[in-house]
Amino acid sequence: MDQDTIIINGNHLVFRSGETILETARRNHIDIPTLCHLKNAIPTHTCKICQVEVMGEPALVESCAAKAKQGMTILTDSPKVIEARKEVIKGLLASGYHNCAAREMDAKDWTSFQLTVLKNDGKEDLCPVWGDCELQDLAYRYQVKTRHTPSKECRYDTERANPFIIRDFSRCILCGRCVKACREIQVNNAIEFGYAGDDLKIIAKNDATLKDSDCVFCGECLQACPVGALVPDKAFRDHRFKDTRKIRTTCSFCGVGCQMDVFVQDNKIVKIDGADTDLPPNHASLCVKGRFGYEFVASPERLTRPLIKKDGKQVEASWEEALDLVAQKLSAIKSESGPDSIGVMTSARITNEDNYIAQKFTRAVLKTNNIDHCARL
Amino acid sequence: MTNTIADIETSDLILVTGSNTTENHPVLSSFVKRATLKGKKLYIIDPRKIKLTEYADKWLRPLPGTDIAWINGLMHIIIKEGLQNTAFIKDRTENFEALKTLVETYTPEHVEAVTGIKTGDLVEVARAFAKAPAASILYCMGITQHTCGTDNVKSLANLSMLCGHLGKPGGGVNPLRGQNNVQGACDMGGLPNVFTAYQPVGNDEARNTYEKAWSVTGLPKNPGLVVTEMVQRAHEGSLKALFIIGENPMVSDPDLNHARKAFQRLDFLVVQDIFHTETAQMADVVLPAFCFAEKDGTFTNTERRVQRVRKAVEAPGEAREDWRILCDMAGRMGYEMSYASSRDIFKEIAAVTPSYRGITWERIDKVGIHWPCPTEAHEGTPILHTTQFTRGKGLFHALAHTPPAELPDRDYPFILTTGRVLYHYHTGTMTMKTQGLNVLSPECFVEISESDATKMALDTGAMVAVSSRRGKITAKLKVSSKAVEGTVFIPFHFAEAAANELTNAKLDPTAKIPEFKVCAIKIEAV
Numbered sequence: 001m002d003q004d005t006i007i008i009n010g011n012h013l014v015f016r017s018g019e020t021i022l023e024t025a026r027r028n029h030i031d032i033p034t035l036c037h038l039k040n041a042i043p044t045h046t047c048k049i050c051q052v053e054v055m056g057e058p059a060l061v062e063s064c065a066a067k068a069k070q071g072m073t074i075l076t077d078s079p080k081v082i083e084a085r086k087e088v089i090k091g092l093l094a095s096g097y098h099n100c101a102a103r104e105m106d107a108k109d110w111t112s113f114q115l116t117v118l119k120n121d122g123k124e125d126l127c128p129v130w131g132d133c134e135l136q137d138l139a140y141r142y143q144v145k146t147r148h149t150p151s152k153e154c155r156y157d158t159e160r161a162n163p164f165i166i167r168d169f170s171r172c173i174l175c176g177r178c179v180k181a182c183r184e185i186q187v188n189n190a191i192e193f194g195y196a197g198d199d200l201k202i203i204a205k206n207d208a209t210l211k212d213s214d215c216v217f218c219g220e221c222l223q224a225c226p227v228g229a230l231v232p233d234k235a236f237r238d239h240r241f242k243d244t245r246k247i248r249t250t251c252s253f254c255g256v257g258c259q260m261d262v263f264v265q266d267n268k269i270v271k272i273d274g275a276d277t278d279l280p281p282n283h284a285s286l287c288v289k290g291r292f293g294y295e296f297v298a299s300p301e302r303l304t305r306p307l308i309k310k311d312g313k314q315v316e317a318s319w320e321e322a323l324d325l326v327a328q329k330l331s332a333i334k335s336e337s338g339p340d341s342i343g344v345m346t347s348a349r350i351t352n353e354d355n356y357i358a359q360k361f362t363r364a365v366l367k368t369n370n371i372d373h374c375a376r377l
Numbered sequence: 378m379t380n381t382i383a384d385i386e387t388s389d390l391i392l393v394t395g396s397n398t399t400e401n402h403p404v405l406s407s408f409v410k411r412a413t414l415k416g417k418k419l420y421i422i423d424p425r426k427i428k429l430t431e432y433a434d435k436w437l438r439p440l441p442g443t444d445i446a447w448i449n450g451l452m453h454i455i456i457k458e459g460l461q462n463t464a465f466i467k468d469r470t471e472n473f474e475a476l477k478t479l480v481e482t483y484t485p486e487h488v489e490a491v492t493g494i495k496t497g498d499l500v501e502v503a504r505a506f507a508k509a510p511a512a513s514i515l516y517c518m519g520i521t522q523h524t525c526g527t528d529n530v531k532s533l534a535n536l537s538m539l540c541g542h543l544g545k546p547g548g549g550v551n552p553l554r555g556q557n558n559v560q561g562a563c564d565m566g567g568l569p570n571v572f573t574a575y576q577p578v579g580n581d582e583a584r585n586t587y588e589k590a591w592s593v594t595g596l597p598k599n600p601g602l603v604v605t606e607m608v609q610r611a612h613e614g615s616l617k618a619l620f621i622i623g624e625n626p627m628v629s630d631p632d633l634n635h636a637r638k639a640f641q642r643l644d645f646l647v648v649q650d651i652f653h654t655e656t657a658q659m660a661d662v663v664l665p666a667f668c669f670a671e672k673d674g675t676f677t678n679t680e681r682r683v684q685r686v687r688k689a690v691e692a693p694g695e696a697r698e699d700w701r702i703l704c705d706m707a708g709r710m711g712y713e714m715s716y717a718s719s720r721d722i723f724k725e726i727a728a729v730t731p732s733y734r735g736i737t738w739e740r741i742d743k744v745g746i747h748w749p750c751p752t753e754a755h756e757g758t759p760i761l762h763t764t765q766f767t768r769g770k771g772l773f774h775a776l777a778h779t780p781p782a783e784l785p786d787r788d789y790p791f792i793l794t795t796g797r798v799l800y801h802y803h804t805g806t807m808t809m810k811t812q813g814l815n816v817l818s819p820e821c822f823v824e825i826s827e828s829d830a831t832k833m834a835l836d837t838g839a840m841v842a843v844s845s846r847r848g849k850i851t852a853k854l855k856v857s858s859k860a861v862e863g864t865v866f867i868p869f870h871f872a873e874a875a876a877n878e879l880t881n882a883k884l885d886p887t888a889k890i891p892e893f894k895v896c897a898i899k900i901e902a903v
């Protein structure tokens with residue numbers, strides 16, 4: 001038992017060989033904040049938020065990089081740690097255009113903080129991910145105020161040259177998560193760190209826009225970005241304060257069957273994210289169709305009423321009329337020309353339950369085996 | 378798939394053939410690409426220089442329609458060098474001698490003459506595949522959409538069995554299903570010859586079970602017609618009525634001209650769908666249905682995992698759930714089919730479907746389960762055939778190469794192959810409603826190699842007329858490094874320039890899949 005244990009905040013925890021302090025902590029539900037760490041990717045340790053105090057070590061240690069070692073005694077929230085984290089957060093807030101009110105926060109509690117922000121929400125340029133930003137959360141949690149620190153000017157223009165992802169470099173904290181997501185999770189190798197020093201920037205090849213790069217708009221980077229530097233080019237930005245419901249479901253495009261979280265406001269899908277990183281088959285990844293291809297659901301072109309052809313033209317009809325007509329026609333053809341003169345094409349799009357009923361209807365009611373779907377096509 | 382998606386990353390070698398994985402199964406392709414980051418071997422055998430070739434150790438380029446030849450060629454080399462898995466062949470398979478005799482003539486030189494694959498490359502892949510501790514084969518429509526599609530699939534199984542790569546982690550022969558619930562539609566008996574879980578309609582016992590479960594008599598015992606045969610019979614006049622649910626054959630069927638005439642000859646056409654598709658426009662009655670975001674139910678993915686679909690939004694107008702419409706119809710035709718919810722339907726499915734018996738909605742609430750799952754205590758089956766094959770011993774099929782039904786000639790000098798692009802899905806009825814996807818992929822194109830384009834003195838953007846013996850379309854030319862001389866690719870999503878006006882409806886005799894992947898065409902400037 002003593003073999004592989006470390007002590008975090010007084011808790012004796014067993015670690016697995018090769019595990020980092022961060023991994024052991026997370027597995028045991030001890031929260032150590034990070035901004036650059038991305039699950040299933042090699043640690044970048046650029047953000048320094050995950051620092052912890054290891055007894056006997058002169059300096060703080062990055063928990064995402066340091067391996068757990070037998071007998072280590074660790075404090076994740078000591079005064080020294082908190083002070084260091086505050087400094088880091090302050091620096092990050094000042095590094096760009098983080099005008100989300102986290103900077104001017106004097107409020108004592110979350111409610112009055114929200115009220116302050118609501119008041120400012122009329123402002124056009126309020127950060128679009130307000131309320132869904134890991135940096136803002138940390139700023140609040142550690143009560144970091146940077147009202148008097150001037151923020152750095154950003155020399156790069158916001159990119160809106162593609163239909164799905166807005167790249168706002170003024171809010172980029174250069175944590176590198178997007179690069180990891182693109183290169184190590186989806187392996188699309190579309191983006192990387194470019195230029196140096198003060199000019200550091202996340203770029204596509206030759207600093208082209210995403211549309212003219214190898215980017216395939218899977219949105220893995222978007223989902224990984226902890227702040228408002230990568231945001232979907234969608235109405236979601238304008239609806240932050242509306243009620244949002246989140247529903248877990250399965251993608252309806254290809255046979256991978258990715259698990260996804262659908263965000264709904266006013267009976268409309270406003271965003272889709274990949275589900276949990278631990279959840280098979282897709283471990284939170286999606287592709288461009290799954291993530292962005294949902295507009296068809298609320299399309300005005302959806303069929304809303306039955307149609308019946310009359311004098312060569314399709315006209316709207318009631319369900320009663322349509323169902324009666326189909327039932328009567330099918331019955332007549334069945335008795336005149338036999339069951340095998342009717343065919344049913346079911347679908348690879350509809351659910352198992354729908355398909356089961358379709359074949360039951362064909363076999364038990366129509367009394368034919370003429371049922372197939374377009375899987376071959 | 379015999380194995381799981383996650384399993385791909387644990388293979389030592391991945392052989393991808395006839396699958397443009399990054400565009401058709403994007404998230405699955407990440408597993409393949411990540412495997413290469415870990416130093417696993419990747420070989421691609423495909424007529425197009427698809428994106429995935431950039432990640433591969435080697436890309437082998439066969440002429441379209443010569444798959445059996447190169448597969449036999451690989452087996453020839455493996456057997457000749459004694460690299461086959463003798464223990465696996467002895468314990469788990471039969472008919473090896475027949476295979477061995479057949480592949481004797483498939484020398485690398487002969488295979489090169491037929492397929493165009495270089496001798497040295499074929500030898501390299503054969504050795505690597507046989508020596509890998511676990512090698513996985515991934516394939517898609519590029520293998521199945523041929524007149525010899527069934528034999529292509531059997532040949533891949535031969536190859537995998539020969540090296541003992543079946544029934545273990547990191548191995549397997551893995552078909553990637555195109556549409557989201559193809560697996561489920563097949564499992565549920567949406568096929569002319571079987572009930573759920575592939576129980577044959579001709580089997581008296583199976584019919585008895587169903588007659589009891591459904592309280593009916595006289596279930597038909599002769600297998601019915603496949604889609605392509607239905608279209609044929611409609612054309613001839615013996616099929617009078619067609620009920621189409623959520624499909625758009627007026628874009629997806631081969632030889633559209635023929636299909637259009639067939640549909641016009643029907644006495645009665647019903648289409649149940651979410652949009653007024655090209656097919657719905659021809660219908661006598663159109664019934665508005667729910668889409669996935671409005672439904673509760675299950676889909677079964679390509680790795681046989683049964684997963685939940687949940688209602689997120691209310692459906693528009695008077696649209697109704699597919700199953701409710703069918704139940705209402707059944708009632709009117711004198712047979713009571715009533716369920717309180719789709720969960721009740723799933724309970725009935727589990728009761729009559731051995732491979733789904735142990736699955737309940739509660740059990741798959743968080744994580745889906747792989748069938749077969751015979752009891753509620755069973756955890757599901759991520760890897761098939763670990764101890765034996767469905768029929769007991771695995772059977773080697775000795776299969777000879779047969780050329781495609783239509784080959785290029787003087788009048789129609791190019792080979793056409795069809796497929797999908799990343800930004801659209803099937804006939805585009807859903808993806809073309811998202812503006813951003815149309816921005817990234819606005820229209821049909823004719824993908825051609827640089828050398829062919831130069832010969833015709835045409836460049837990207839030129840409008841061309843493409844014709845086959847069956848039809849003609851016009852679209853813009855796109856010179857691409859993915860194309861190889863003599864072969865042209867056209868995506869089939871676009872109704873305005875439907876590639877299927879050109880394709881050949883000639884069928885594989887067993888699977889009855891049309892030969893979408895090879896037909897002869899000519900290209901002219903307009």
Ligand code: SF4
Nearest residue numbers: 182215216218219221
């Ligand atoms: S959208 Fe996908 S491909 Fe494009 S940069 Fe982001 S991670 Fe890379």
Ligand code: SF4
Nearest residue numbers: 172173175176178225
């Ligand atoms: S864009 Fe976002 S994820 Fe990428 S480096 Fe900047 S802050 Fe990090």
Ligand code: SF4
Nearest residue numbers: 251253254258287290
């Ligand atoms: S998100 Fe993309 S890869 Fe995943 S199931 Fe949907 S279409 Fe397939």
